[in-house]
Amino acid sequence: MRIISNHSGFIHPVPSEITPEPVYQTRRDLIRGLAAGSAGMALTAWGLREAHAQTVPGAKLPALAASSSSVAGALTMDKLTDYKDATTYNNFYEFGTDKADPAKRAHTLQTQPWSVEIEGLVKKPGRYALEDLMKLSAMEERIYRLRCVEGWSMVIPWIGYSMAKLIQRVEPQPGAKFVEFITQADTKTMPGLRSGSLDWPYVEALRMDEAMHPLTLLAFGMYGEVMPKQNGAPLRLVVPWKYGFKSGKSLVKIRFTEKQPLCSWEKAAPQEYGFYSNVNPLVDHPRWSQATERRIGEDGLFAKKRKTLMFNGYEAQVGQLYAGMDLKKFF
Amino acid sequence: MRQALRRPAAGWLLLLVGLLPFVWLVVQTIQDQLGANPAEYLLRATGDWTLRSLCLVLAVTPLRVLSGWPEWAKFRRMLGLLTYFYAVLHLSCYALFDMGLDLADILADIPKRTFILLGFAAWLLLTAMALTSFNKAIRWLGAARWQMLHRSVYAVAVLAVLHFWWMRAGKNNFDEVIIYAAVLSLLLGWRVWNRYRKMHLKRMHP
Numbered sequence: 001m002r003i004i005s006n007h008s009g010f011i012h013p014v015p016s017e018i019t020p021e022p023v024y025q026t027r028r029d030l031i032r033g034l035a036a037g038s039a040g041m042a043l044t045a046w047g048l049r050e051a052h053a054q055t056v057p058g059a060k061l062p063a064l065a066a067s068s069s070s071v072a073g074a075l076t077m078d079k080l081t082d083y084k085d086a087t088t089y090n091n092f093y094e095f096g097t098d099k100a101d102p103a104k105r106a107h108t109l110q111t112q113p114w115s116v117e118i119e120g121l122v123k124k125p126g127r128y129a130l131e132d133l134m135k136l137s138a139m140e141e142r143i144y145r146l147r148c149v150e151g152w153s154m155v156i157p158w159i160g161y162s163m164a165k166l167i168q169r170v171e172p173q174p175g176a177k178f179v180e181f182i183t184q185a186d187t188k189t190m191p192g193l194r195s196g197s198l199d200w201p202y203v204e205a206l207r208m209d210e211a212m213h214p215l216t217l218l219a220f221g222m223y224g225e226v227m228p229k230q231n232g233a234p235l236r237l238v239v240p241w242k243y244g245f246k247s248g249k250s251l252v253k254i255r256f257t258e259k260q261p262l263c264s265w266e267k268a269a270p271q272e273y274g275f276y277s278n279v280n281p282l283v284d285h286p287r288w289s290q291a292t293e294r295r296i297g298e299d300g301l302f303a304k305k306r307k308t309l310m311f312n313g314y315e316a317q318v319g320q321l322y323a324g325m326d327l328k329k330f331f
Numbered sequence: 332m333r334q335a336l337r338r339p340a341a342g343w344l345l346l347l348v349g350l351l352p353f354v355w356l357v358v359q360t361i362q363d364q365l366g367a368n369p370a371e372y373l374l375r376a377t378g379d380w381t382l383r384s385l386c387l388v389l390a391v392t393p394l395r396v397l398s399g400w401p402e403w404a405k406f407r408r409m410l411g412l413l414t415y416f417y418a419v420l421h422l423s424c425y426a427l428f429d430m431g432l433d434l435a436d437i438l439a440d441i442p443k444r445t446f447i448l449l450g451f452a453a454w455l456l457l458t459a460m461a462l463t464s465f466n467k468a469i470r471w472l473g474a475a476r477w478q479m480l481h482r483s484v485y486a487v488a489v490l491a492v493l494h495f496w497w498m499r500a501g502k503n504n505f506d507e508v509i510i511y512a513a514v515l516s517l518l519l520g521w522r523v524w525n526r527y528r529k530m531h532l533k534r535m536h537p
Contacts, residue, residue: 089367097504100366152368197503272501287444287501288429296367301360304431 061228064221066159069140071214073317076143081154083223085297090230091148092249093197094183094190101192102230108189109250111234120256121176124169130234134220136169137161141224142217142238147279147312149243151305153293158238160219164212172208172256179211180204180261181237182253198264204248205261205275206239207321215240215317241314243277274331278322279312283331336402345406349413352380353420370428377421382491382511384414389488389518396525408464411484415461418454446497453490456483485522488515 069075092102114130139159147153167179185201187193193200210216217238220227227233232249239247245265265273272286281291292305299306311318335341356376359365365372388410395403425447430437441451460481469477492515496508
């Protein structure tokens, strides 16, 4: 007898229901072809939803409509990571340090009502309700590679819009040089806060030009649905060319500063985690190599790990942000 | 109980139980039940079982002395070899899954990362003990030298805890490390105390 509980996670369909990969890939190519032409954004959105309906059935979360992004580099051709892997293998220390913890415990997170406090060097500070943030710009789907500093990677179809849209809306003052992203820290719902693994709340930050880069995504969903709690509901940051920990989850505050903020991991282990933390195969972590990575769910147990790409493969888009910088020094 | 311990079957039963985690890992691997990152799971599980068997083998002597039953001693070799078995699996997982069996990469990686160097040093000591674990080796080496070599298991315990501690240091997540460190300290501490006590007794009754 199969016992299905809340902890069972995503239930796989029977094999006969799964679209064979070549067919599915052709369909994705077709969809992208449509997106490239001006012929019908609505059709594209519908097409993507259809594609997801095939690959990600059993949706428990509400759907979140989006159109395919036209930002350069926003749609990688890599095979998507299984929804199950993407939602059961997470680093979200507020719910525990084991990667299975967030999927087991994050259901306690209260995401309604939710608002984000914008403060610091901006002309329009204040508290922005989630509903208003979701209406601020058109939702786009972006398929990004995600490279964890621990040496594994995934490919996730996120839904959201460029962080730049929000930044422009709140009008930074000329002195604002950095943007700080602060995660929810609620001891009642987040059992991981009791452990001293990090100094809470979790803080990550970007330089203003990094935050304004069109690839920097304010994400509200993934796989055609609203964001699962273990992945950082209801809204999170996604910076695809940096190690995953730079992308804060369940954001409650965005602060504009003149000085470079001290980020959580930098504070916890400055010799291991730098402010920039750009994906870089040439700069090793003190305890392991960053030259290769294991793609979750795809690279078999005995397959050689794949080579990690400079800036996680987004060098063409973001390389110029770091022109002339010594990336070994500013790791 | 003492009667049961004396029987040869007791040793085989212990070996069987000791290999259960290995069998379970193989079954889980075949059935693809190791989660999103099977390589990481196997690497960590084999490391955990190495530490656990190390605790068991170091518990034999205290158990023997405290219970006054010499029968326990006969399990020491098997538990030692079991520890080595899991250590070999652990090292193999690292070499195979993390380094793709590239010998040049492995040789470059070991000295570069302190925590791997510590783990590797522990493995070398375990290898020396495993290679000299049969009766003839005691005769070849002479009992005193043999015993000295096999006392390096104390160094292995220290190295293993440091290896684990360093691995977890990045996440400041020492809960499990503290448990193993406490168990191993207790087992090694008892030996120090026991030796001191014996010396004291000798001085009082020469």
